[in-house]
Amino acid sequence: KQMQIEQAQIRQRMARIGRKILVLSGKGGVGKSTVAVNLAISLSLAGKRTGLLDIDIHGPSVPKILNLEGKMVGGMPDAILPVELNANLKVMSIGFLLSSATDAVIWRGPRKYHMIKQFLKDVEWGELDYLIIDSPPGTGDEPLAIIQLLETADGAVVVTTPQEVALSDVRRGITFCRSLDLPVLGVLENMSGFVCPTCGQRTDIFKSGGGESMAASMDVPFLGRIPIDPQIVEACDSGQPYVDKYRQSQAAQAFSEAVIRLVG
Numbered sequence: 001k002q003m004q005i006e007q008a009q010i011r012q013r014m015a016r017i018g019r020k021i022l023v024l025s026g027k028g029g030v031g032k033s034t035v036a037v038n039l040a041i042s043l044s045l046a047g048k049r050t051g052l053l054d055i056d057i058h059g060p061s062v063p064k065i066l067n068l069e070g071k072m073v074g075g076m077p078d079a080i081l082p083v084e085l086n087a088n089l090k091v092m093s094i095g096f097l098l099s100s101a102t103d104a105v106i107w108r109g110p111r112k113y114h115m116i117k118q119f120l121k122d123v124e125w126g127e128l129d130y131l132i133i134d135s136p137p138g139t140g141d142e143p144l145a146i147i148q149l150l151e152t153a154d155g156a157v158v159v160t161t162p163q164e165v166a167l168s169d170v171r172r173g174i175t176f177c178r179s180l181d182l183p184v185l186g187v188l189e190n191m192s193g194f195v196c197p198t199c200g201q202r203t204d205i206f207k208s209g210g211g212e213s214m215a216a217s218m219d220v221p222f223l224g225r226i227p228i229d230p231q232i233v234e235a236c237d238s239g240q241p242y243v244d245k246y247r248q249s250q251a252a253q254a255f256s257e258a259v260i261r262l263v264g
């Protein structure tokens, strides 16, 4: 009974949101959070009312990437208010509710499930055009819980790096989405080549192109390649919105092309 009530509450909140897009990866460290953040920023700059929800319990990195660490979230009875980054972008991270960055590492399954459910149920987004969800990496219990609790996610963007190990992980990710009837909106190849700023020569540090051929062989859309750019690391570490600050860079342009392929 209680579960039905909670599920109805989630449904009610989600009904006010246009499209709900999960950002997934087969494993950690491929740039999933970076992609989620920059996707949300791009949409907000394009005038879309956007929410960014970070439920990566083990490593909520959105507060750091957006320089929101230590932010307190507002509360109302039965609701948590997200942080407003700009007029079009609201942000909620599980990191805002953890008292120390290491808190959730020791949590067991049921507590994590409860936290995820509370988030979906209680965060008051208001009306949104898009909700971008930075999901935990992999194909385990947590992304599964999110997909099942959301019920109506529009689909997933799967982030990968070009080399073979990440690609076999991403194949597993795609199979995971399919088994849950979650459409794969596209594969994004991150850390794809490095262009030397001094001599202009391109070096494919983690190889390149694997994501595209894999996407073709699995019959899912390919959203593009984001090159390695040290300014991404710098922007992430100092909490600046990369696609906004470095609009002219190759990587930022690749991001905007990917966003266009994703949402039109």
Ligand code: ADP
Pocket: 025, 027, 028, 029, 030, 031, 032, 033, 034, 035, 061, 137, 190, 191, 192, 226, 227, 228, 229, 230, 232, 233, 234, 236, 237, 251
């Ligand atoms: P994940 O969420 O998959 O664990 P993150 O988004 O936290 O990965 O990224 C891991 C690290 O890689 C961060 O330090 C981030 O700044 C960096 N990074 C991500 N994408 C790029 C890129 N295209 N070029 C350079 N550094 C990147």
